[in-house]
Amino acid sequence: MPTPDIVLYGSVFSRTFTARWILAELDLPYRLEVVDIRRNDQKKADYLKINPMGKVPAITDHGALITETAAICLYLADRYGYGALAPTIEDPLRGPYARWLVYSTAVLEPAIHMKDWADPEKGRGTGWGTYDNVLDVIERALTPGPYLLGERFTAADIAFGAVFTVAMFNKRLPERPAFTAYNERLTARPACKRALEENWPAAELAKLQQQQTQQ
Numbered sequence: 001m002p003t004p005d006i007v008l009y010g011s012v013f014s015r016t017f018t019a020r021w022i023l024a025e026l027d028l029p030y031r032l033e034v035v036d037i038r039r040n041d042q043k044k045a046d047y048l049k050i051n052p053m054g055k056v057p058a059i060t061d062h063g064a065l066i067t068e069t070a071a072i073c074l075y076l077a078d079r080y081g082y083g084a085l086a087p088t089i090e091d092p093l094r095g096p097y098a099r100w101l102v103y104s105t106a107v108l109e110p111a112i113h114m115k116d117w118a119d120p121e122k123g124r125g126t127g128w129g130t131y132d133n134v135l136d137v138i139e140r141a142l143t144p145g146p147y148l149l150g151e152r153f154t155a156a157d158i159a160f161g162a163v164f165t166v167a168m169f170n171k172r173l174p175e176r177p178a179f180t181a182y183n184e185r186l187t188a189r190p191a192c193k194r195a196l197e198e199n200w201p202a203a204e205l206a207k208l209q210q211q212q213t214q215q
Helices: 016-026 069-080 094-113 131-142 155-169 177-187 190-199 202-214
Strands: 006-010 030-034 058-061 064-067
Touching: 006 016, 016 069, 016 155, 016 190, 058 069, 064 069, 069 094, 069 155, 094 131, 094 155, 131 177, 155 177, 155 190, 177 190
Parallel strands: 006 030
Antiparallel strands: 006 058, 058 064
């Protein structure tokens, strides 16, 4: 296995949660470069050289630059968890794994944040269909359990689960039994707990809540 040389560019209160989680699952050392979205650091010239989209997270490893949370999960799992967090190319589960990893940000996330596109006619013109259809699809996928690929936990559960867990917390997903059970399994994982605590530190949350109370 290659020795990692990973730099994580990220911020609290952001999708950096996904990158933190997979790094924790793989127990990989990395250096954190803080790009504080509260100060709009992600739009500054130095960071735009890294990610012209002005978004976090991003990682570099041995000179390779990877942005987009699903791609970060794919890269890290293949490079440092191949055969474990990432099914091998010969594994029949590789196809479903790729499906759900991509689904996390190509379908689940936009469907959650664009619920207004619930009209079937409007849904035909989107890449993810309607919100209700997405709910039914993921409920069927999660009902056998315990994970997207059955008994096996993979990086697809991290990419998908990071979106899913935050959406459950923010009440953007209903509390269907299969959803609640899956969310509880994910948030019980030590690596997920660690990433949640790092991404939404208690002291910072307390400050934010105090500021909101004073407004």
